[in-house]
Amino acid sequence: MIRFEGASVVVEEFVETPGGPRTAPALVPRTILHPIDLSLDGPFTSVIGANGSGKSTLLTLVNGLTRPSAGRVLVDGIDTVREGAAVRRNVGFVFTDPAAQLVMPTPLEDVELSLRRAVKDSSERTARAHAVLAELAVDHLAQRSVTELSGGERQLVALAAVLAVDPQVLVLDEPTTLLDLRNRELLRRTLRTLVDTRGLRILLTTHDLDVAQDAARTLLVDDGRIVADGDPAEVVAEYRQQAGVV
Ligand SMILES: Nc1ncnc2c1ncn2[C@@H]1O[C@H](COP(=O)(O)OP(=O)(O)OP(=O)(O)O)[C@@H](O)[C@H]1O
Numbered sequence: 001m002i003r004f005e006g007a008s009v010v011v012e013e014f015v016e017t018p019g020g021p022r023t024a025p026a027l028v029p030r031t032i033l034h035p036i037d038l039s040l041d042g043p044f045t046s047v048i049g050a051n052g053s054g055k056s057t058l059l060t061l062v063n064g065l066t067r068p069s070a071g072r073v074l075v076d077g078i079d080t081v082r083e084g085a086a087v088r089r090n091v092g093f094v095f096t097d098p099a100a101q102l103v104m105p106t107p108l109e110d111v112e113l114s115l116r117r118a119v120k121d122s123s124e125r126t127a128r129a130h131a132v133l134a135e136l137a138v139d140h141l142a143q144r145s146v147t148e149l150s151g152g153e154r155q156l157v158a159l160a161a162v163l164a165v166d167p168q169v170l171v172l173d174e175p176t177t178l179l180d181l182r183n184r185e186l187l188r189r190t191l192r193t194l195v196d197t198r199g200l201r202i203l204l205t206t207h208d209l210d211v212a213q214d215a216a217r218t219l220l221v222d223d224g225r226i227v228a229d230g231d232p233a234e235v236v237a238e239y240r241q242q243a244g245v246v
């Protein structure tokens, strides 16, 4: 279970003071996420909401990438700040921009790098890496240079590198943004299969309202607050209404 207990995120920002350019800018706190109390116990939750509403910040709280300014976040009872490393072993995080997480020259080497701790034998590691790449239909890219891959291909490779270590929770920030129609459907099918067969729990943000409704539960974030939480179709309808796009 993922639990938010009064977790908030406040940042300090430099703001120009009324005195004009000759006075020093003042550091002013700005609340990005108001205190959140929430328990996510289902297998698949989606998060929707306007640009800048706080969705990515909410996700990064789950693996300790962002520290709550107050309150705490627990993943299966483990505190994301006090035991960050343990949490990150169980929580795989896929960024919107796959370039942020692919560090090796080829997809194969990248997935092998993920497996370095879990699989000591190098030929077994290579076989496992190929198998995970094949699961996402990108094994034919295994030996290519990562820099030559398209954005969507990189996205799938980044997901493979995260899945390779068999996380219990998978957090994805806008995973379909870069994908074409076929790869979007492949990813959706893959996520559903992972939930059904591996028992993986998924938390994702998306601006794709079809993808949002693949989940069992949807959260709507608006200006740093969760303003709706429940049945995906109902929450999506509320979001459309709020945005004036019905
Ligand atoms: N480290 C930070 N320092 C200052 N401001 C930040 C920081 N991280 C995020 N913000 C601000 O917090 C707000 C929420 O950002 P966040 O990335 O969570 O939004 P989002 O809902 O994911 O938006 P999008 O749909 O565009 O991805 C934005 O106004 C952003 O500029």
Ligand SMILES: [Mg+2]
Pocket (backbone or CB within 6 Å): 055, 056, 057, 173, 205
């Ligand atoms: Mg975001």
